[in-house]
Structures are given as C-alpha cells and as structure tokens.
Amino acid sequence: xxxxxxxxxxAALSGGSPxxxxxxxxxxxxxxxxxxxxxxxxxxxxxxRFRALDRLPETPSRSQVRGTVVHAVLERLFALSPxxxxxxxxxxxxxxxxRDVLAGSPELAGLFAGPEDPELAEWLDxxxxxxxxxxxxxxxxxxxxxxxxLLVEAELGADGDERPLLLRGYIDRLDVAPSGEIRVVDYxxxxxxxxLFEAKALFQMKFYALVLLRIRGVVPRQLRLLYLADRQAxxxxxxxxELIRFERTLVAIWSAIQRAARSGDFRPNPSRMCDWxxxxxxxPAFGGTCPPYPGWPDLFGAGTQTARDQAE
Numbered sequence: 001x002x003x004x005x006x007x008x009x010x011a012a013l014s015g016g017s018p019x020x021x022x023x024x025x026x027x028x029x030x031x032x033x034x035x036x037x038x039x040x041x042x043x044x045x046x047x048x049r050f051r052a053l054d055r056l057p058e059t060p061s062r063s064q065v066r067g068t069v070v071h072a073v074l075e076r077l078f079a080l081s082p083x084x085x086x087x088x089x090x091x092x093x094x095x096x097x098x099r100d101v102l103a104g105s106p107e108l109a110g111l112f113a114g115p116e117d118p119e120l121a122e123w124l125d126x127x128x129x130x131x132x133x134x135x136x137x138x139x140x141x142x143x144x145x146x147x148x149x150l151l152v153e154a155e156l157g158a159d160g161d162e163r164p165l166l167l168r169g170y171i172d173r174l175d176v177a178p179s180g181e182i183r184v185v186d187y188x189x190x191x192x193x194x195x196l197f198e199a200k201a202l203f204q205m206k207f208y209a210l211v212l213l214r215i216r217g218v219v220p221r222q223l224r225l226l227y228l229a230d231r232q233a234x235x236x237x238x239x240x241x242e243l244i245r246f247e248r249t250l251v252a253i254w255s256a257i258q259r260a261a262r263s264g265d266f267r268p269n270p271s272r273m274c275d276w277x278x279x280x281x282x283x284p285a286f287g288g289t290c291p292p293y294p295g296w297p298d299l300f301g302a303g304t305q306t307a308r309d310q311a312e
Contacts, residue, residue, distance in 0.1 A: 031297055032153070032168035035204040038253050043273060046290070048257070049266035050279045053294050058278040062111055062123055065101065067189035070130050070228065071172065072097040074187055075148045077140055078173070085140040090131040094124055130189055133228040145185075146176040154214035156251060165254040167211050181221040184208050188225055192232035201225055202236055207250070210243045219243065264293040 041048040050056045060068075073093040077085050102108055112120040134140075149170055156165040173185040184205060193201050205223035213219055225234040260266050268285040282288040 030166055031163075032166040033250065033254055033257075034167075034169050035207040038207070038250065039200065039203060041253055041257055043271070044269040045256075045260055045266040046268040046283065047277065047279065049260075049293075050282075053261075053296070054291055056279060056282075056291075060108070063189070065108060065111065066123065066127050066130070069094065069097045069101055069127050070134075070189050071149075071187055072101065073127075073131055074134060074172075078143075078145055078148055082141045082144065087132055087135045090135065091128045094127045094131060098124060098127070130228040133231045134187070134226065136231045137226050137228075137233055143175060145173050147174045148172065150174050152208065152211045152215065154211040156214070156247060156254075163258060165251060167207065167214075167250065169208060169211065171208050177221075180218065182212060182216070182218055183222045183224060184212070184220050185224045185226065188227045189229060190227060191230040192225075192227040192234060198234065201234065205236065206238060206243065206246045209238050210247055210250070213240065213243055261296040264295075 037048060037052050040051055051058075073090060076093050076097065077090055080089060112123070114120075149172065151168070151170055153166060153168045156167065171184055172187050175183040175185060177183075186205060186208075188201075192198075202223070205225065209220045209223055219238060219240050221237065223236045223238060227234065268283050270285045274280055274283070274286070277283070280286055280288070282290060284290060
C-alpha cells in the first residue's frame with residue numbers, strides 16, 4: 001500500500017453513485033435548499049418552480065450524462081486500494097459505469113442509435129479522456145478521502161415567521177488531514193470558468209463550506225474545483241466571516257422563495273440562458289402557458305433537493 005504523503009489522508013469512502021433515474025426522482029424529505037436550486041432561483045424564479053415544485057422532466061444532454069459517468073468513475077477509483085489507482089484502471093471503469101447508469105435509466109439509450117453506434121464509442125472515449133485529465137491534476141494514490149459523494153445537511157434560522165432553512169447537498173469528495181483540516185473537492189467535466197461564471201462556481205463551494213462549518217464547527221482549509229476538460233484547478237480559501245455573510249445571503253434567498261411559494265408568483269427572468277432551457281415552450285415570457293401551480297410541498301412531501309444535484 002502506498003503511504004499517504006499529503007496532508008489530506010483519512011478514513012474510508014461512503015455511499016455509492018446514484019443512477020440518472022435516481023438523480024431525477026423526488027426525495028421524500030423535508031423541503032431543503034441545494035446549491036443548484038439556490039442558483040436556479042437567483043437565475044430565474046420560474047425555473048426554480050419548474051424544477052423544484054412542478055418536477056418537470058428535462059432531457060439530459062450527452063455531455064451531462066458523460067459528467068455523471070465520470071463522477072461515478074472517480075468515486076469507484078477511490079474505492080480501489082491506493083496502489084491500483086492508475087490511469088489505466090480509471091479508463092477501464094468507464095464502460096462499467098456507463099452500463100450501470102444505463103441500467104438505472106434505460107431511456108438514456110435513446111442518446112445513441114444503439115450499442116454499435118460509432119458515436120457511442122467516440123463518446124465513451126471522450127469520457128476516458130476526461131478521466132485521463134484527472135490524473136494530470138492529482139495523483140489519487142496519495143489521497144485517502146474521508147468520504148466521496150457525501151450527503152451533508154444543516155439547518156439555519158429564517159427571517160421572521162419563515163420556515164427554518166434546511167441546507168442539503170452532496171460533496172464529491174471530502175479530504176480530512178490528521179490535523180483536522182478539511183478540503184472540499186468538486187469535479188467538473190467542463191472547462192474552467194471566467195469572471196461571473198467563476199463566482200457562480202464558488203457559490204456552490206461556499207455552500208458546502210457553510211454546511212460543514214455548521215455541522216463540524218470547522219471552516220474548510222481549501223475549496224478545490226477540478227475542471228477536467230482543460231485540466232485546470234481552481235482553489236479558494238474561505239474565512240468564517242465570509243461564510244457568515246454568505247449564510248445571510250442564503251437566508252434571504254430562502255425568504256424570497258417562501259414569499260413566492262405563498263402567492264405562487266414565480267416570475268420568469270429572461271436571459272441568454274433561456275436558449276438552453278427545456279422549459280422555454282411553456283414559459284410566459286415566450287408566449288407559453290405554465291401548468292397549474294402545484295403548491296408548496298408539506299413537511300414530509302417532495303423536497304426542493306434531489307440526488308440529481310450531486311452531478312451538477
């Protein structure tokens with residue numbers, strides 16, 4: 001066994017990767033806010049409603065499904081003993097991961113003409129290329145995570161008479177040093193963002209950092225995003241005062257969601273992102289008609305967080 005020579009080494013892995021079917025099912029839990037749903041509401045309140053409350057289906061793209069497969073490969077890679085975590089092992093995990101995703105969501109077979117479709121072979125090769133890119137950013141033989149695909153939850157107070165806010169999300173990988181320092185790692189199958197999009201990426205990581213602060217009492221030492229498409233890493237060191245300010249931002253978002261939930265007034269916010277939205281045909285901003293408002297889920301009904309968010 002290879003000795004962990006980095007400051008981030010610890011215990012065993014947790015959980016297993018969800019299938020795409022599981023990733024689109026409603027969690028029968030108390031309503032919560034995830035990084036993805038918070039970002040949805042900030043971008044467009046109606047998009048939040050369609051995803052979190054109406055639960056309208058969306059058609060995943062090949063690139064989105066490839067991201068799910070790559071996440072599954074990297075989780076399985078860390079389930080191997082350190083001496084077996086090489087690039088060849090990673091490439092060999094791609095086909096089984098795709099088969100498992102397809103078994104859980106058979107409708108994804110429609111992304112290709114069939115198992116002999118040459119585009120499927122090219123797509124699998126592109127997933128292997130992303131796995132290869134991971135090895136250019138880290139040596140997994142030197143890392144023993146505390147957990148992969150870790151579900152984390154924390155409750156925050158809310159403004160006035162609003163319901164308390166439950167934060168919920170999935171962390172791709174959590175590394176904990178013998179000294180107790182925490183590193184949060186997130187894999188991205190796309191390219192590193194610039195400007196505003198970099199701030200959006202850090203929003204997700206600050207969300208995880210805040211949850212860890214609330215449940216462990218420790219500010220993560222490092223937030224690390226690994227962008228596989230261009231082999232870039234983005235690292236950030238938060239501080240407690242910053243996370244407290246971020247907490248107030250989340251509480252304000254939650255209060256706005258609750259106000260919209262009471263009235264049913266989730267207004268569209270047209271932007272250039274609308275061209276990529278599955279719900280554009282039913283959006284009033286483009287002449288569409290919304291389905292009847294389903295109302296807010298009860299305490300034990302459908303939540304605003306699904307396992308789908310761990311691939312986002």
